[in-house]
Structures are given as structure tokens and as C-alpha cells.
Amino acid sequence: RLVHAEADGLPGLIVDRYGDVASVQFLAAGVERWRDAIADALVRVTGVAAVYERSDSGVRSLEGLAARSGWLRGGGTTEVVIREHDWTLALDVAHGHKTGFYLDQRDNRHAFAQWVRRLGCERVLNCYCYSGGFSVAAFAGGASHVTSVDSSAAALELARANVARNGFGERSAAYLDADVNQTLRHTLKAGERFDAIVLDPPKFAPTAAHAERAARAYKDINRLALALLAPGGVLFTFSCSGGVGAELFHKIVAGAGIDAGVNAAIVQRLEAACDHPTTIEFPEGEYLKGLVLLKTASAAPAVAPPAA
Structure with a gap:
């Protein structure tokens, strides 16, 4: 930028x-x-x-x-191929989101590849995948299977093309044109588990006035994702909503863990790449916040106090 x-x-x-x-x-x-x-x-x-x-x-x-x-x-041509860390990605400046791509997640995709490699993650779920940046990063980190979910068929085709562009076309992959919330529910009901999950949803709360409604949506998808995550697995969860601050987002995710009966360690906090700075004079510019959660164990069930 x-x-x-x-x-x-x-x-x-x-x-x-x-x-x-x-x-x-x-x-x-x-x-x-x-x-x-x-x-x-x-x-x-x-x-x-x-x-x-x-x-x-x-x-x-x-x-x-x-x-x-x-x-x-x-x-x-409005189609451009860029190099990002160890992979390349195609985008369209005329039709892609924002200016054509989400450059703000550049370093977070690299961090995801490193975590996948470090933990030896095999099965990865990328929700709201758009053009597949996190899917490519997962394969670059050594994942054997990646499921990419988005409600846009055009985005999924671009994601598939970006995976193939980097030599991962023969790897096991699924591309689901579906609602993320429903997909999480169906996948959990089917008993599937993933070693790594990415939640990178669109802006649920453009302003603070929308924060309460957004909090419910963030909590629901994080609850489901934490339940789907295998023990020892890693969740990259994000909010790009300006109306949801970092502290509130932390509380929302903590509440999701409690409702899921899951405990997790916050091992890293994420933000936009350094070419998207936040200044002390304009703190409202800190729109992107993310947490890296390592699922440690199921939370202990609440115990009722003994009768008097």
C-alpha cells in the first residue's frame, strides 16, 4: 500500500x-x-x-x-499476478474487492503458513476464502487437504486457480459455494475435525451502532470453529469491523470458547500489514484485528456449589 x-x-x-x-x-x-x-x-x-x-x-x-x-x-488488462512471500496470486483491479485484493492480510497469510508447518497441520478449513490466499498459504505450509468456503462462485474459481498456479492443483482440496455458518454446523454434525481453521469474515459492524448484532455473529462462528478444531489445532480468527475494538473482539471469542466448552491459548495477536499503519491521532484506523488460538483442551464443566 x-x-x-x-x-x-x-x-x-x-x-x-x-x-x-x-x-x-x-x-x-x-x-x-x-x-x-x-x-x-x-x-x-x-x-x-x-x-x-x-x-x-x-x-x-x-x-x-x-x-x-x-x-x-x-x-x-485489469488482471495482475503478484508475488506474495513464497507464492503468487492472481487478482483483478477492476472486479476484485476493495482495490482488487486484501493486501492488509499479507503478513497474516505468511504467519498462517508458518503455523501450519510448525504444527504439522494436515486438514485445513478456510472460511470466507475469497481468492484463496489462506488456502495457498496452507498448502505452502505443508497441509495435505484444504477446504475453502465462500458464498461467491467466482471467488471460488479464482481460489482454485490460485492454488493450481502455485503447483498445488493435485493436492486434495474442496471448494464449497455455501454459507459459512451453515457449513460449520453441518460439518460439526458430521463429526469432522480440522487441524487449522481460518475465519476471515466480511465487515459485520461498520460502525459501533452495529456492534451488538455483529457480536452475536462473531460469537456464533467462533463457537462452531472452536468445536470443529482438533485438540492442539490452531484457529486464525479475524474481525475487520471498525465498530468492534480489539478488547471487545477478545471478549466475544472468549465467550465463544466458553459456550463451546473449549479452552485455548492466545499465542499471537494480529493486525494489518505495516503498510496499513494506525496513527496515534487516528486510532479509528485500527480496523483489522486477529487472534491466533491454540486449542489446549476441553474446558472444565461448571460445578454447582454444594448445598448449604
Whole structure:
């Protein structure tokens, strides 16, 4: 990420670089006024061959701005292949989420590969898999089987292609076009277990006003995932909701463990990659938070106090 809005002193401006293409979002009236100057500066300073605009977020309507997207400078194919750590991933700056991809999870995918390798995880479940970044990371870490779940058939096809692109096409894999919550329930009922699970859901609470409803949704999927996790397994669970802070997210996951009758150690806390900084002047920018949980044992059942 080249420009991270408020954290870089440019509110409303997001710039991500994918190879020779800069993907740009103008999300506020202030930076909208400087579109052409910013596009020219990006080409001049970075040397990119093209600049693609992805100002199609609904937040623009709050500033009285219409959605817009397309080439600002240069042109050509919108499909790009990038290298991330030990693997490559394909994306589309015109049709992918946000500016085309979730760069903020880059280092967390690498951490997941390391945990899979360290623990010798064989069976992995990747929920809300999108284009399969965590699925590729799981195979790179040595997993023998990965189940990827998403409600978008197009995302699943991209995930399948990214797995094959990295030489893992012959590995055992399943791609489920399904609701994650229902899949977790059905899988648990079937008695399946996984050595590693990723929960990377979309934004359940865009603002604090949605936090209570979001808390119930986060708790439910984490309860099911912890129950599905084999003893000694690892859960990577995330929230990208600005309305759910790190402390609340911790409490939600703790409550999920209690309801599942599961205990787990928090072995690592995760956040967005370092090119998505949070400043002391804009703490609201700390939107992505994650926990790495190592399932230790079933929690001891509650014991009623002796009768007086």
C-alpha cells in the first residue's frame, strides 16, 4: 500500500500498487478535486505503467459523489499476478474487492503458513476464502487437504486457480459455494475435525451502532470453529469491523470458547500489514484485528456449589 488515507495525511485516498498498476480510491470530496494531479504524480514518482480508479465504494455517496471506475492513466488488462512471500496470486483491479485484493492480510497469510508447518497441520478449513490466499498459504505450509468456503462462485474459481498456479492443483482440496455458518454446523454434525481453521469474515459492524448484532455473529462462528478444531489445532480468527475494538473482539471469542466448552491459548495477536499503519491521532484506523488460538483442551464443566 502506497497511501493509507488518514494515516498518511491524505484522508479519503487509498493507493495500492500491484506490479506496474496502481489501483486508486478517491473516497472524499477533498481528494476528488485533485484526481488528475494525484494520478500524474503517481506515474511520475512510482514509475507505474497504469493507474486504475476504483472509486466505487458506497461511502462516496456520503460526500455527494457518484461511483466511478476505470483507467485514469494507461490501460490494458485489469488482471495482475503478484508475488506474495513464497507464492503468487492472481487478482483483478477492476472486479476484485476493495482495490482488487486484501493486501492488509499479507503478513497474516505468511504467519498462517508458518503455523501450519510448525504444527504439522494436515486438514485445513478456510472460511470466507475469497481468492484463496489462506488456502495457498496452507498448502505452502505443508497441509495435505484444504477446504475453502465462500458464498461467491467466482471467488471460488479464482481460489482454485490460485492454488493450481502455485503447483498445488493435485493436492486434495474442496471448494464449497455455501454459507459459512451453515457449513460449520453441518460439518460439526458430521463429526469432522480440522487441524487449522481460518475465519476471515466480511465487515459485520461498520460502525459501533452495529456492534451488538455483529457480536452475536462473531460469537456464533467462533463457537462452531472452536468445536470443529482438533485438540492442539490452531484457529486464525479475524474481525475487520471498525465498530468492534480489539478488547471487545477478545471478549466475544472468549465467550465463544466458553459456550463451546473449549479452552485455548492466545499465542499471537494480529493486525494489518505495516503498510496499513494506525496513527496515534487516528486510532479509528485500527480496523483489522486477529487472534491466533491454540486449542489446549476441553474446558472444565461448571460445578454447582454444594448445598448449604
